[in-house]
Amino acid sequence: MKVVSLVSDVNSESSIPLYKQIADDLLEKINTGVFKEGELIPKEVDLAEKYYKVSRPTIRKAIEMLVNEGYLERKKRRGTVVKKKKIVQEFAQILESFDDQMLRKGLQPRTVVLYFNKDKANEEVSKNLELKKGEEVYKLIRLRYAGEDPNVLVTTYLPSKLLPDFLNIDFTRHRLYQVLSERGLPVKEVMRTLNIEKADETTSHLLNIEEHDPIYYFHTIGYTGNKVPIEYSISKYRSDNNTFIFQIRNQDNFMLQLKDQHNPS
Numbered sequence: 598m599k600v601v602s603l604v605s606d607v608n609s610e611s612s613i614p615l616y617k618q619i620a621d622d623l624l625e626k627i628n629t630g631v632f633k634e635g636e637l638i639p640k641e642v643d644l645a646e647k648y649y650k651v652s653r654p655t656i657r658k659a660i661e662m663l664v665n666e667g668y669l670e671r672k673k674r675r676g677t678v679v680k681k682k683k684i685v686q687e688f689a690q691i692l693e694s695f696d697d698q699m700l701r702k703g704l705q706p707r708t709v710v711l712y713f714n715k716d717k718a719n720e721e722v723s724k725n726l727e728l729k730k731g732e733e734v735y736k737l738i739r740l741r742y743a744g745e746d747p748n749v750l751v752t753t754y755l756p757s758k759l760l761p762d763f764l765n766i767d768f769t770r771h772r773l774y775q776v777l778s779e780r781g782l783p784v785k786e787v788m789r790t791l792n793i794e795k796a797d798e799t800t801s802h803l804l805n806i807e808e809h810d811p812i813y814y815f816h817t818i819g820y821t822g823n824k825v826p827i828e829y830s831i832s833k834y835r836s837d838n839n840t841f842i843f844q845i846r847n848q849d850n851f852m853l854q855l856k857d858q859h860n861p862s
Contacts, residue, residue, distance in 0.1 A: 607649055619649055619659035627668055627679055637676045638669065667840065695741050695749070696772055707742040708769050711803075715757055715764070722754045725818050725829040733757040737768060740803055747804050748838055753830040773828070774819075782827050784819040791815055791841075796833070804835050811836045 607618045626632050638644075641660065645653045660677055663669040670680045696706040716736040723730045737753040753773065757763065759782060766776055774784050794814040801808040812833045819828035 607651065615649075615651055616655050616658040616662065619644075619651070619656065620662045623659065623663060624668060627663075632679045634679050636679050638679065640676060704743045709740045709742070710737070710768050711740055712736065712738040713764065713768065716754075718754070722829055725816075726754060726756055726826045728756060735760065735763055737773075739768060743838070746835075746838060748835060750800060750803050750833045751830055753828060755828055756826075759825075759827065777827060782821050782825075784827060785822045786820045786824075788818045788820075789815055790817075793836075794833075800833055804833070806835055806837065813839060813841065 607615055607622075609615065611618065623632075623638065632638055638660075639648065641653055641656045645651055645656045649656065660669060664671060664677075668680060669677050671677050696708075700706065714736060715733055718726065718728050718730060718732045718734045720730055722728070722734060723732060726734065728734070733756075735753075735755045735757050737751075737755070739751045739753070740747055741749045741751060755763070760777075760780065777784060792814040793811055795809045796804065796806055796812050798808055800806075800812065801810060804812070806812075813836055815830075815832040815834070817828070817830040817832065818826050819830070821827050
């Protein structure tokens with residue numbers, strides 16, 4: 598492990614707790630590259646006695662704070678390592694294309710189309726798209742990258758009767774929601790369900806993770822302005838790369854909003 602120069606003059610007179618000052622300093626070292634992804638930080642005893650001159654419980658609390666926030670990870674028989682930064686996803690609360698969201702975060706998006714053809718709706722697909730079982734749908738499977746890393750595997754079903762000549766579109770270059778909007782079927786509302794699953798052999802291979810690693814498993818139904826289901830998607834996100842934000846409203850505010858929606862002025 599390399600030797601680094603750490604701040605040792607924490608301010609015991611400050612209103613900010615010592616462990617928080619140390620956590621902030623360690624986080625700055627992570628963000629500026631003093632400690633790089635995958636590297637070990639110094640041992641607790643060294644941080645306590647050599648660098649910060651505080652008790653080991655204080656150091657332990659600072660490290661635990663960064664572990665809980667996803668910046669550090671404790672490894673058995675190794676020590677504490679710097680984790681890869683996760684992509685903070687607003688996917689669960691706003692309608693925005695994957696490409697736009699990645700670009701906004703400074704990451705270069707890329708899409709690989711693994712499969713795109715017509716298929717017959719099974720029971721699950723027909724139920725979510727409000728079709729008869731066996732009706733014709735488009736099945737689109739995309740592997741989507743954030744920078745160099747595969748980030749999410751998406752399987753999307755769309756009713757073919759509403760989208761003639763859809764197979765001519767190159768979804769390595771075109772965004773699905775933009776194409777739907779251009780065809781007069783913009784997605785105005787979605788319903789998403791989140792589960793945590795274990796990656797199977799195919800998913801682990803495509804997402805470059807270990808088999809049985811946990812993945813975020815989203816089911817999405819996209820509706821047009823007339824509440825017609827136009828998209829049913831199954832998205833499998835790497836859990837090591839992503840963290841999701843959920844905005845929860847007070848029940849009174851939620852009920853008031855529902856009342857306003859049903860009784861417009």
